[in-house]
Amino acid sequence: MAFQANLELLPNIAKITISGELDASVAPAFRERIEEAAEASPKRLVLVMNDLEYMSSAGLRVLVFAKQKMGAGIDIYVVGAQPQVVEPIRQTGFHHSVVMLDSYDAERIENV
Amino acid sequence: MDRQVSAVIVDENAERRTRVSGHLIQRGYDVRVVSSAQAGLDALRQQPAQLVLMSVNVAGDDGVEALARIKANTNGDVASVIVMAAPSEMDKVITAIHRGADDYMLDPCSPELLDAQLAINLERKYMRDQQYARMRTVEKLAQCQRVGFTLNTALSTESNLEILLQNILRETMVLCNAGAGAVYTRSENDVLRMVAFLRRDEQNPMEFIALDSIPYPQVSMFDPDTGEAVKNNVIADVAHNAQTIAIDDIYESQDYDFSALIEFDRINNLRCQSCLVVPLMKDGSGHVMGVLQLFNAEDDQGRVVPFDSDSRLVAESLAMQAAVVINNHMLLQEREMLAKLENDIHIGRRIQSNFLPSYMPKVKGLEISARFRPAREVAGDFYDVFFMMNKRRVGFLIADVTDKGVGAALFMSLTRSLLRAFAMQTYNINWAESLFDDGPSGGRSGSSRLAISANALRTAVVNTNEYITEHHLELNMFATLFFGMLDPHSGSLMYINGGHCPPLVIGSNGIIKERLEPTGPAVGMFPGADFEIMETQLERGDFLLCYTDGVTDARDPSGKFYAETGLLNFIESAPLTTAQDLLDRLDLALRDHIREAVQFDDITMLALRRE
Numbered sequence: 001m002a003f004q005a006n007l008e009l010l011p012n013i014a015k016i017t018i019s020g021e022l023d024a025s026v027a028p029a030f031r032e033r034i035e036e037a038a039e040a041s042p043k044r045l046v047l048v049m050n051d052l053e054y055m056s057s058a059g060l061r062v063l064v065f066a067k068q069k070m071g072a073g074i075d076i077y078v079v080g081a082q083p084q085v086v087e088p089i090r091q092t093g094f095h096h097s098v099v100m101l102d103s104y105d106a107e108r109i110e111n112v
Numbered sequence: 113m114d115r116q117v118s119a120v121i122v123d124e125n126a127e128r129r130t131r132v133s134g135h136l137i138q139r140g141y142d143v144r145v146v147s148s149a150q151a152g153l154d155a156l157r158q159q160p161a162q163l164v165l166m167s168v169n170v171a172g173d174d175g176v177e178a179l180a181r182i183k184a185n186t187n188g189d190v191a192s193v194i195v196m197a198a199p200s201e202m203d204k205v206i207t208a209i210h211r212g213a214d215d216y217m218l219d220p221c222s223p224e225l226l227d228a229q230l231a232i233n234l235e236r237k238y239m240r241d242q243q244y245a246r247m248r249t250v251e252k253l254a255q256c257q258r259v260g261f262t263l264n265t266a267l268s269t270e271s272n273l274e275i276l277l278q279n280i281l282r283e284t285m286v287l288c289n290a291g292a293g294a295v296y297t298r299s300e301n302d303v304l305r306m307v308a309f310l311r312r313d314e315q316n317p318m319e320f321i322a323l324d325s326i327p328y329p330q331v332s333m334f335d336p337d338t339g340e341a342v343k344n345n346v347i348a349d350v351a352h353n354a355q356t357i358a359i360d361d362i363y364e365s366q367d368y369d370f371s372a373l374i375e376f377d378r379i380n381n382l383r384c385q386s387c388l389v390v391p392l393m394k395d396g397s398g399h400v401m402g403v404l405q406l407f408n409a410e411d412d413q414g415r416v417v418p419f420d421s422d423s424r425l426v427a428e429s430l431a432m433q434a435a436v437v438i439n440n441h442m443l444l445q446e447r448e449m450l451a452k453l454e455n456d457i458h459i460g461r462r463i464q465s466n467f468l469p470s471y472m473p474k475v476k477g478l479e480i481s482a483r484f485r486p487a488r489e490v491a492g493d494f495y496d497v498f499f500m501m502n503k504r505r506v507g508f509l510i511a512d513v514t515d516k517g518v519g520a521a522l523f524m525s526l527t528r529s530l531l532r533a534f535a536m537q538t539y540n541i542n543w544a545e546s547l548f549d550d551g552p553s554g555g556r557s558g559s560s561r562l563a564i565s566a567n568a569l570r571t572a573v574v575n576t577n578e579y580i581t582e583h584h585l586e587l588n589m590f591a592t593l594f595f596g597m598l599d600p601h602s603g604s605l606m607y608i609n610g611g612h613c614p615p616l617v618i619g620s621n622g623i624i625k626e627r628l629e630p631t632g633p634a635v636g637m638f639p640g641a642d643f644e645i646m647e648t649q650l651e652r653g654d655f656l657l658c659y660t661d662g663v664t665d666a667r668d669p670s671g672k673f674y675a676e677t678g679l680l681n682f683i684e685s686a687p688l689t690t691a692q693d694l695l696d697r698l699d700l701a702l703r704d705h706i707r708e709a710v711q712f713d714d715i716t717m718l719a720l721r722r723e
Contacts, residue, residue: 023712024515054673056665056713057592061514064637065588088661092592092611093633093641 001053005033012112014042019051022059030059034066043112045070048104050080060088067097079104117234118142119163122152122170122178123196128219132165132196135223139230149178156182161191162237163230165217168197168204176211183212190240192233273297273441277434278308282320284404284430285310288388288423291408291416295392296347297438298402302333304347307402317414329372344369350389351400356428359387360418384408388419390427392435401438404431469497475506477723478600481691483699485662485715492520492591493660493714494528500535501565506600507535510718511593511635512612512660523589527635530579531595534572565606566645569597573608573635573643580636590636594628594658603650603722608643610635613661613676620653622688624680655694656720657683662713666702669709674702691719 003020014037022030037045045066067076076098078089089095101108119141123129129145136143144161146152149170156164164182166175182191194215195208205216215233217226277295285293292311296304306329313319331347334340342348346368350357362370362384370384377384384407392402406427409419419427472480482495492513500507509531513524573595580589592612598605609615611634614627632643650656659679666674682701688694695717702715 057512057514057661061588061590064590068585068588091613091630092590092637093630094611094637096633097638 001051003029005030007033007036009037009040009042010110012043013046013110014038014040014044015046015048017048017051019053021054022052022062023054023056024058027056027058027062030062031065034062034069038066038069042074044075044077044109046077046079046109048079049082049085052081052085055085055088057088060092060094063089063094063098067094075099077101077109079109116140116142117163118159118161119144119165120152120155120161120191121145121165122149122175123147123165123167124170125167128167128196132226135226136230139227149175153178153181156191162234164191164193166193166195166213168195168201168208168216175208179208179211179213190237192237194229194233273438274307276437276441278310278322280430280434280437281308281310281404284427285312285320285406287426287430288406288419289410290388290406290419290423291410292384293404293406295434296331296351296403296405297392298333298351298400304331304333304351304403306330346370346387346389347403347405350391350403354391354393354398354400356391356424357389358419358424359389361385362387383416385416386418388423388427390424390431392431392438394432394435394439401435404434468494472497473499473506475600478506478598479691479721479723480506480508481695481719483695483715483717485699485702485711487662487711487714492524493662493716494524495658495716495718496528496532497718498532498535500568500597504599504601505565506598507595508598508658508718508720509593509595510612510615510658510660510716511591512662512714512716513591514589519587520589523584523587524591526584527576527580527591527593530576531572531593534575535568565597569595569606569608570643570645573610573632574641577610577635577637577641577643578639581639581641584636585639590634592634592661596656596658598650598720600722603652603654604647605650605656606645606647608632608645610643611637613659613664615656615658616679616683617648617650618655618657618683618688619651620655620688622684622686624683625654650720650722652722654722655688655691657694658718660714660716662711662715663698663702663717665713666706666711666715667709668705669707671709674705678705691721694721695719 001020003022003026005016005018008015016033016037078098079101080103119136121129121133124147133143133145144155146155179193182193192214194217195205195213196217196219197205199218217229281293281295294306295308297307298304309323310320313321331345333342333348333351335342341352346357359365373384386409388406390404391400392404393400408416409423411417468484480497495510497508513520593610594612594615596605596607607628609628609630610632611630614629616624617626619625626648631646633641664674664676682698686697
């Protein structure tokens with residue numbers, strides 16, 4: 001499935017829904033969405049990954065970029081990531097930098 | 113012809129003047145009447161006419177000069193001259209015809225005969241005008257060819273596309289006598305960007321001024337919201353339909369929205385009127401690469417007129433040239449990019465291969481084997497094997513740097529150098545300390561040596577992480593790595609796994625004894641990150657298999673990953689003999705999996721076996 005990244009700007013929240021396979025060839029598109037999200041200066045970045053089938057280290061690198069771009073005070077939520085996507089995030093220790101949620105918990109996420 | 117025929121009567125004979133003009137007016141002609149050759153010339157200068165009826169007596173005297181001047185008009189709009197004479201003046205008629213008169217009329221003559229004669233002459237004039245127009249077109253096309261030739265030669269020296277297009281625009285404007293013009297090129301996302309704009313210099317009409325200070329506008333061919341083709345913009349419409357469009361007065365246009373241009377006029381006190389929009393496409397290709405737009409065609413008197421069919425032909429011919437130029441330029445750019453990419457790959461590959469150990473240290477009781485299969489694009493895998501602790505330990509590491517290309521290769525070399533340097537540095541300090549050790553054996557106790565080893569390992573990784581996060585955090589690059597330090601004598605293995613896929617400890621019976629899971633994050637990701645040291649044991653006959661995710665992420669032609677399960681299945685089924693044999697077989701299994709699919713990532717493997 002082709003990679004897709006859709007940005008949605010809610011009050012105080014930037015929500016990016018990514019799907020398909022995130023590898024080096026499409027990582028720049030994901031990075032652009034992150035940059036657009038950062039421009040809106042949200043208080044929270046939410047990455048919805050329910051339909052993300054694969055993430056290579058290039059994709060992970062964009063997550064690292066997102067963390068750095070948003071700054072320390074902005075929480076990043078990774079929502080609904082499948083095991084094969086969680087694996088590289090955990091393996092590299094990046095799960096310490098983000099909040100990992102199994103499903104979209106509106107109460108918790110949108111209560112900024 | 114629907115347009116009113118305009119005639120000038122030049123006659124010193126007042127009675128005939130009135131009679132003939134009355135007849136012509138009755139026939140619907142626009143008639144001006146004068147009594148001298150000079151007045152006739154003045155009248156024609158003010159406004160051209162299709163017909164001149166001239167008394168043979170005027171023609172015979174200073175009229176000869178007037179006749180010559182009427183006929184010498186070079187703008188193609190030459191009036192038909194009919195001399196009027198009495199039957200007794202035939203010799204004068206002959207002279208006049210020699211001097212260029214088109215026909216004669218013997219007076220008095222019947223109105224029917226006059227009508228017939230006028231019709232014949234008008235028809236003849238129409239034919240003559242047509243022929244003249246064709247000649248002029250041929251001439252202009254010949255000129256286009258010359259322009260084309262100079263443009264083609266300019267191609268070899270001028271590589272700036274915008275300057276090239278500006279040159280083409282200038283030539284087109286000269287040939288079409290346009291007051292202003294612009295060129296748009298089409299980008300990959302179907303946006304037409306203005307890349308050149310010229311307008312005639314009012315002070316010096318032979319010169320054109322480029323407008324480069326304004327932000328050049330751009331036109332989307334498709335509505336960004338609805339995705340529908342934009343039709344109300346003439347530039348977008350021409351790009352869609354690949355057809356030339358001429359508009360006599362944009363202020364009157366019903367088809368297109370020119371409000372932006374009209375606003376531009378208002379601010380700059382200009383008046384755009386006629387407009388010609390031509391698609392830029394290669395001959396017969398049908399693919400529109402851009403659009404050429406001309407404004408305000410001027411006639412010889414400097415009045416703004418609609419663009420005629422000649423201009424259209426000329427502009428289309430030059431637009432084809434422009435399309436060829438754009439195409440060549442794109443090919444050139446692609447070639448340059450490709451060359452740069454090849455060069456990148458070449459440099460990256462060289463950096464990478466320079467840093468891979470050219471030989472493996474020979475260690476008693478330990479077999480070490482490595483495989484490195486690079487992807488076509490340079491990725492940042494590397495491995496390293498070296499002695500530590502005065503050859504009492506073997507240090508080895510395998511690492512994977514995110515991203516590809518020269519950047520990744522440089523980052524890889526930096527990481528590798530830092531790790532080695534920090535590992536060696538720690539060792540040297542500790543070795544120096546050991547000289548002053550006052551213990552009874554002159555050496556360290558087992559436990560303090562363990563502490564030193566652990567320290568060496570941790571210092572190398574922590575310092576490397578600190579250096580990278582301090583100096584290169586903005587690169588967002590990181591490396592996953594496994595750094596091990598083995599005592600080949602005892603089989604004791606200390607390691608740090610910085611976010612790397614877990615190496616496998618495999619017993620000689622093929623059973624996987626342990627996965628060496630991460631003990632810290634990837635290196636370069638977090639400032640101040642801590643890396644735990646873990647310890648395990650390699651028994652005699654055990655294998656340690658380290659690999660990068662190029663192994664598990666290897667895809668078959670249908671896109672299926674080899675995955676860790678593929679690796680585990682392989683190990684279960686493979687007969688284990690030596691480290692080299694293990695890697696040979698694994699390499700074969702991977703090749704068998706990938707087959708004709710593209711290998712996207714470096715495949716790197718490092719195997720150790722305690723003998």
